[in-house]
Structure formats: C-alpha cells, structure tokens
Amino acid sequence: MRQGFPIATKGMVIGLLGGSFDPAHAGHAHLTRQAIKRFGLDRVWWLVSPGNPLKRRPPAPLAQRMARAQDVMDDPRVIVTDIEGRLGTRYTAATIEALMAQYPGVRFVWLMGADNLVQFDRWDRWRDIIRLVPIGVLARPGHRATARGARAADIFWAARLPDAQAGLLAQGPAPRWSFLNMPMTAQSSSAIRDAGEWRP
Numbered sequence: 719m720r721q722g723f724p725i726a727t728k729g730m731v732i733g734l735l736g737g738s739f740d741p742a743h744a745g746h747a748h749l750t751r752q753a754i755k756r757f758g759l760d761r762v763w764w765l766v767s768p769g770n771p772l773k774r775r776p777p778a779p780l781a782q783r784m785a786r787a788q789d790v791m792d793d794p795r796v797i798v799t800d801i802e803g804r805l806g807t808r809y810t811a812a813t814i815e816a817l818m819a820q821y822p823g824v825r826f827v828w829l830m831g832a833d834n835l836v837q838f839d840r841w842d843r844w845r846d847i848i849r850l851v852p853i854g855v856l857a858r859p860g861h862r863a864t865a866r867g868a869r870a871a872d873i874f875w876a877a878r879l880p881d882a883q884a885g886l887l888a889q890g891p892a893p894r895w896s897f898l899n900m901p902m903t904a905q906s907s908s909a910i911r912d913a914g915e916w917r918p
Contacts, residue, residue, distance in 0.1 A: 720820075722804055724763055724797045728823030731758065731888040733854065735829040736765040736802070736810060740777040742787035749856045750796055753829050756898055757854045758885045762829070764791065764798045765813065811843035814850050826851045827888050831858040832865035832897070839869040848874055852887045853895040865897065 726732055733753050739746065742764070750762050766784050769777055777783060780800060787798040805820075807813040810828070817826060828851050830838070835855050838844050847853070848870070855865065865871065871878070877893040879886060884896045 720804075723801060723820070724761075724799050726761065726821050726824045729825075730760045731825045731827065732821075733757065733759040733762040733827045733829045734765055734814070734817070734851075735762055736767060736813070738769070738777045739764065739766050739783050739787045741783065742790040744790065746787075747791050747793075749829070749831065750791065751793070752898065753854055753856060754795055756884050757827060757829075757887050757896070759827065759888070760795070762796045763801070764796060765802055766798060766800055768800075768803045768808070809842040811841075811846045811850070814847060818850070825888050828853045829856065830854075831856055833858045835865040835871060835897075836868045839873075844870060848877070848893045848895065850892055852890070852892050854884075854887055855895060855897045857897070857899050871897075 733750075735746070735750060735753070737746075746764070750764075753759060754762060764787055766780065766787055767777075768780060780803065784798060784800060791798060801817075802808075802813050805813060805816045807816055814826065814828065817824075828847060830853065832855055841847065858865075874893055874895065877895055879894055879896040881896070881899060884898055887894065887896045
C-alpha cells in the first residue's frame with residue numbers, strides 16, 4: 719500500500735463519503751454513524767476533495783478542511799483522507815475506479831445525502847458510478863420527497879432496496895441503492911459559512 723493511503727484488507731466493506739467538507743460539521747458525523755450502523759459498514763472514509771467541480775466558490779485550503787474534519791469526526795471507524803488529491807482524480811467515477819484497482823477485494827459503498835441525489839444526474843459519468851458500486855442515500859432536511867423523485871432515482875428505481883433490506887446493500891452487485899430514513903440534523907456547511915462561523 720502506498721504511503722499516505724488508508725489501510726483496508728480484502729473482504730472489508732468501506733463506505734465512501736466524498737465532499738468539500740467546507741466545513742465538516744456534526745451533521746456529517748451523524749450521517750456517517752447512521753450509515754455504519756444501518757448499511758453494515760466496517761469503515762467509512764471521508765474523501766475531502768481538493769475542490770467540487772459543481773461549485774463556483776473555491777473551498778477553504780485543504781489542510782484547514784482536513785483538520786476541521788478530524789476534529790469533528792473522532793471515531794476509529796472513520797478515516798479522514800485526502801486520497802483524491804493523492805490519486806490525482808477530480809471526478810467521483812474516476813476516484814471509485816482508482817480505488818477499486820488499488821484495493822482489490824475490498825467492497826466499496828458510495829454514500830451521499832439526499833440533496834446530492836437530487837442533482838446526481840449532473841455528475842460526470844453518473845450512470846457509471848451507480849453501476850460500479852452500491853449507493854447509500856441518507857435523508858437530509860427538506861430533500862426526502864425531491865430525492866425520491868430525482869431523475870437518477872426514477873431511472874434506477876428497480877435497483878432500489880427496501881428500507882428493511884438496507885443492511886444488505888453491500889452484499890450484492892451494483893447497480894443497487896438504498897434510501898435511508900433516519901433522525902436528521904439541520905446543520906449544513908453553507909449555513910455555517912453564511913453565519914460567519916467558518917473563516918478560511
């Protein structure tokens with residue numbers, strides 16, 4: 719394994735939560751703990767991205783976002799990593815392909831908030847993503863109904879697992895996805911920035 723890369727062994731189930739984390743907050747931590755519990759994950763990697771191609775505003779410096787994420791998510795099952803920068807990938811599909819090549823035998827699950835499912839069909843090679851790995855969608859305030867009606871959800875509706883089978887998400891081949899209803903927190907990175915509580 720290359721230096722600076724997280725450790726994972728064959729047979730492990732790793733959840734991948736990507737994003738700018740600008741800044742990370744308790745809502746991210748809550749989503750992660752729920753995902754570990756309900757999707758049967760061994761670990762979750764927070765993929766702190768160099769930048770989000772869909773956002774016009776540049777994020778805070780990567781080192782600052784990494785430090786904040788590590789403060790927020792103090793759990794040995796969760797690894798905060800800048801692996802996308804190390805891999806040299808910019809888009810999710812390329813990141814997943816690189817991770818699958820780097821970690822043969824490891825089962826990956828892509829995690830996203832319901833707000834991201836709404837715009838998922840705008841992502842680069844989004845159909846490839848859902849065919850590469852199972853996807854766990856986590857409820858976010860104000861996005862339950864819109865997420866269920868999202869274009870990607872409609873196209874891949876037949877691949878959705880019922881709530882009662884969410885724990886089996888990683889046990890079968892993609893395409894498969896599950897929408898996880900759960901207690902929610904109202905925190906968001908944009909609200910924290912708007913309130914002036916995060917100063918890059």
